[in-house]
Amino acid sequence: MITAEQKPVTEIINYISPYRRILLVGCNECVTVCAAGGKKEVGILASVLHLHFLKQGKNLEIDEITLERQCDPEYVEELAPHIDRADAILSMACGCGVQTIASRYKEKIVFPAVNTKFMGASESQGIWAERCQGCGDCMLGITGGICPVARCSKHLLNGPCGGTSNGQCEIGPETDCAWRLIWERLKELGMEDRYEEIMEAKDWRPSGGAGPRKIIREDLSL
Amino acid sequence: MKTESRLEKILNSGNLAVTSECGPPRGCLPEKVKEKAEMLRGVVDGINVTDNQTAMVRMSSFAAAVIIKQMGLDPILQMVTRDRNRIAMQSDIIGAYAHGINTMLCLSGDHPKFGDHPMANGVYDLDSVQLIQTVKKMRDEGKFQGNADIANPPKMFIGAAANPFADPFELRVMRLAKKIKAGVDFIQTQCIFNLDKFEKWMEGVTDRGLDEKVHILAGITPMKSAGMARYMKNKVPGMDVPDEVIKRLESVKKENQAQEGINIAVESIQRLKEIKGIHGFHIMAIEWEEKVSEIVEKAGLSPRPEI
Amino acid sequence: MNNFEPEIVAFCCHYCAYTAADMAGSKRIFYPPNVKIIRVPCTGKVDAIHILKALEKGADGVYVAGCLEGDCHFKNGNTRAKHRVTYVQKYLNDLGWETQRVAMMNMSAGMGERFAGTAREFTEQIRQLGPNPIKIAARNPKEQAAI
Structure with a gap:
C-alpha cells in the first residue's frame, strides 16, 4: 500500500487559519489501512482542529467526508454537493488523492493533511516498512x-x-x-x-527516468 | 599489457606493489595536495586519490589527481558511484585519461548519511560492479556504457575494493569473484587488523584460483593510538579490529603508541607477504602520510623497482 | 473563576474502576461529585476520539481508569488505552494545551479507596489548571476576538 503520516498539526493549522468552512476529506483505501487518513483519523483531526480554534474563539465549520477512493474521479465526484459550502479542502489522502481533488475542483484550494511516505507493507501492528x-x-x-x-x-x-x-x-x-x-x-x-x-546496469527509464509515467489500457478505455 | 599504468607494469613484473593514499583538502590550495603527495615520491607505485571520502565534500579526486600527475607521480583515481550518474562518471574518466591518469579504483562510496551533507540524495545510478564493467567496456571495446563508440577510448587499469571482514563472510569470496567477472584488474582490501580472518578469506580466494585472475593488494593502516583503534572498531562500518590489537597498543605508554602502531603494521606486512596470492600492499596512513616511507622501508619493500 | 468547579469525565472499566467506584459508594468513602463516570466494557474500547470529544464539549479534564497493568479482563485493553491517552496528550502538547488534562489510571475492583483518592487528586489537579480553555474563550468572546 501507499503509506502516509499525518503532518504536524501546527502545519495544518497554518494552512487553514485564513478559512472558516473546511471540507475535511478522508480516503478509505491505503491511508485507512496505515491509520493516517481514514474515517477515524478524519474524526480525530476534526476534533483536534476544533479544540485549537475554539480556544481562539473561532468556530470552525468542518464537514467530514471519507470517500471510497480519492485517487478516482468517480468517487471524487461525490464531493460536488459539498463543495460550495467550503472555503477550503483539507485532504487526508496520499498525494494522488490530493491531486485528483485539485484537478476536479479547480476553484477551491486543497491542502494536504498527510505526508505521503512510501510503498510499504506492514511488518507488525503499527509498523510499516518500505518494500517497493x-x-x-x-x-x-x-x-x-x-x-x-x-x-x-x-x-x-x-x-x-x-x-x-x-x-x-x-x-x-x-x-x-x-x-x-x-x-x-x-x-x-x-x-x-x-x-x-x-x-x-539498470535502465532507469521505467523507474521515472524518462519522465512522469502513465499506463494506457486501450482494452479498458471508453 | 592492457594499459600504460605503472602499477600494472610493477604487478606484471612479479614485484610486490606498494600503493598509498592521499585525501584531497577541504579547500582550494593545491599545495596541500602537493605536500602529501611529495612525501610518497619514490616510496610507492601509485597514490590513491580519494573521492569525497566519508561523504565529506573535498577537492575533487579528478582535480587532485591531475595535480599529482603534473608532479610526475602516479595517481590512482578513486571514483564512487554515490555522487554522479553514468554520464558524469564516463565523462570524468575520459577527462582524467586525457590528463594521463591511467589507473582508477571503482567504489560505491560511503552513504551520504555519514558525511557533512546527510540531506543529499545518493545517486547510485550504477554500483561498483557495473562501474567496473563500464570502465572495461570503454577500454576493451571502445564503447560507452550506452553502446556508442568512443573516439580514442581511455585505457584504464581497473581497481576495486574488497572487504573480507564485512557480513556475510561466506559471500565475500563470491563478491570478489563477481568483481573479477566484471573485469577488475587489481583489488585493494579493507584495512587488515584481523589477520586470521583475512587468511581464511585468502584461502577461499586461492581455493577458487581467483588469485590467478586478479592482483590483490593487502590493506594496511598504522594505528596512531589505542583511542584510534577503539574508534575504528566501534564507529567505522565494516571494520574488524580484534581486542588484542587494542590491548597491545594500550600496553605501551601513550607517547609510544604511535610507534607501536607502526610496528604492528610492519609485522602485519611481513606475515601477509608469505600468503599466496598477495601481490602487494595498500598503505592507508590516514592523515599520517609522512610515516608511509618508514613503514615501506622497515617492511623491506624499498627501494621501489624502476620500471 | 474563584468558584471554579471542574467537570471531569472518567471512562471507567466495568471490571475494575467502575466496581471500585461502586465499592467507594457502598463504603461511604467520599469522592468529589465533579467526576462524571462513563462505564465502558473495557478501557480498550475508549478511543482517542472519545477523549477529544469530551474536551471539545467542555470537559476540564478526562481520565481513563482501567485494570492494573497485566490484569486486563480482555488481556491488553488497558495497554491500548494507555497508548491512546499518550496519543491524545501529544496532540494537546502540539496545540499548547496542558497535557495533564488527560490521564490514564489503573486500579482493581477492590480498590474503593484508590478510586476515591484518584478522583480527589485529579479534580484538585484540574482545579489548579483552571477551566478548559475553550470555555474561557466562549465566556470572553470580545477579548478573544482581539487576539
Whole structure:
C-alpha cells in the first residue's frame, strides 16, 4: 500500500487559519489501512482542529467526508454537493488523492493533511516498512523475493557493500542489509549460484527516468 | 599489457606493489595536495586519490589527481558511484585519461548519511560492479556504457575494493569473484587488523584460483593510538579490529603508541607477504602520510623497482 | 473563576474502576461529585476520539481508569488505552494545551479507596489548571476576538 503520516498539526493549522468552512476529506483505501487518513483519523483531526480554534474563539465549520477512493474521479465526484459550502479542502489522502481533488475542483484550494511516505507493507501492528520503489522493471524473481532497489540504501544490484556489520546496513542497526537477506533467501532456495550472475546496469527509464509515467489500457478505455 | 599504468607494469613484473593514499583538502590550495603527495615520491607505485571520502565534500579526486600527475607521480583515481550518474562518471574518466591518469579504483562510496551533507540524495545510478564493467567496456571495446563508440577510448587499469571482514563472510569470496567477472584488474582490501580472518578469506580466494585472475593488494593502516583503534572498531562500518590489537597498543605508554602502531603494521606486512596470492600492499596512513616511507622501508619493500 | 468547579469525565472499566467506584459508594468513602463516570466494557474500547470529544464539549479534564497493568479482563485493553491517552496528550502538547488534562489510571475492583483518592487528586489537579480553555474563550468572546 501507499503509506502516509499525518503532518504536524501546527502545519495544518497554518494552512487553514485564513478559512472558516473546511471540507475535511478522508480516503478509505491505503491511508485507512496505515491509520493516517481514514474515517477515524478524519474524526480525530476534526476534533483536534476544533479544540485549537475554539480556544481562539473561532468556530470552525468542518464537514467530514471519507470517500471510497480519492485517487478516482468517480468517487471524487461525490464531493460536488459539498463543495460550495467550503472555503477550503483539507485532504487526508496520499498525494494522488490530493491531486485528483485539485484537478476536479479547480476553484477551491486543497491542502494536504498527510505526508505521503512510501510503498510499504506492514511488518507488525503499527509498523510499516518500505518494500517497493516502483522501478517499473521488477527483479524480485531473481533476488529471492527481496528488493535491492527499495531495501538497499545504495540500490546496489550486485551484492552488499563493505559497510554491512552484524547483518545490518551501515546507515544504522534498525535497517537490515538487503543483500544479507537476499543471500539468506537464495541459500534457503538452494540458488546460491545465482548470486554470481552480474546484474547489468539498470535502465532507469521505467523507474521515472524518462519522465512522469502513465499506463494506457486501450482494452479498458471508453 | 592492457594499459600504460605503472602499477600494472610493477604487478606484471612479479614485484610486490606498494600503493598509498592521499585525501584531497577541504579547500582550494593545491599545495596541500602537493605536500602529501611529495612525501610518497619514490616510496610507492601509485597514490590513491580519494573521492569525497566519508561523504565529506573535498577537492575533487579528478582535480587532485591531475595535480599529482603534473608532479610526475602516479595517481590512482578513486571514483564512487554515490555522487554522479553514468554520464558524469564516463565523462570524468575520459577527462582524467586525457590528463594521463591511467589507473582508477571503482567504489560505491560511503552513504551520504555519514558525511557533512546527510540531506543529499545518493545517486547510485550504477554500483561498483557495473562501474567496473563500464570502465572495461570503454577500454576493451571502445564503447560507452550506452553502446556508442568512443573516439580514442581511455585505457584504464581497473581497481576495486574488497572487504573480507564485512557480513556475510561466506559471500565475500563470491563478491570478489563477481568483481573479477566484471573485469577488475587489481583489488585493494579493507584495512587488515584481523589477520586470521583475512587468511581464511585468502584461502577461499586461492581455493577458487581467483588469485590467478586478479592482483590483490593487502590493506594496511598504522594505528596512531589505542583511542584510534577503539574508534575504528566501534564507529567505522565494516571494520574488524580484534581486542588484542587494542590491548597491545594500550600496553605501551601513550607517547609510544604511535610507534607501536607502526610496528604492528610492519609485522602485519611481513606475515601477509608469505600468503599466496598477495601481490602487494595498500598503505592507508590516514592523515599520517609522512610515516608511509618508514613503514615501506622497515617492511623491506624499498627501494621501489624502476620500471 | 474563584468558584471554579471542574467537570471531569472518567471512562471507567466495568471490571475494575467502575466496581471500585461502586465499592467507594457502598463504603461511604467520599469522592468529589465533579467526576462524571462513563462505564465502558473495557478501557480498550475508549478511543482517542472519545477523549477529544469530551474536551471539545467542555470537559476540564478526562481520565481513563482501567485494570492494573497485566490484569486486563480482555488481556491488553488497558495497554491500548494507555497508548491512546499518550496519543491524545501529544496532540494537546502540539496545540499548547496542558497535557495533564488527560490521564490514564489503573486500579482493581477492590480498590474503593484508590478510586476515591484518584478522583480527589485529579479534580484538585484540574482545579489548579483552571477551566478548559475553550470555555474561557466562549465566556470572553470580545477579548478573544482581539487576539
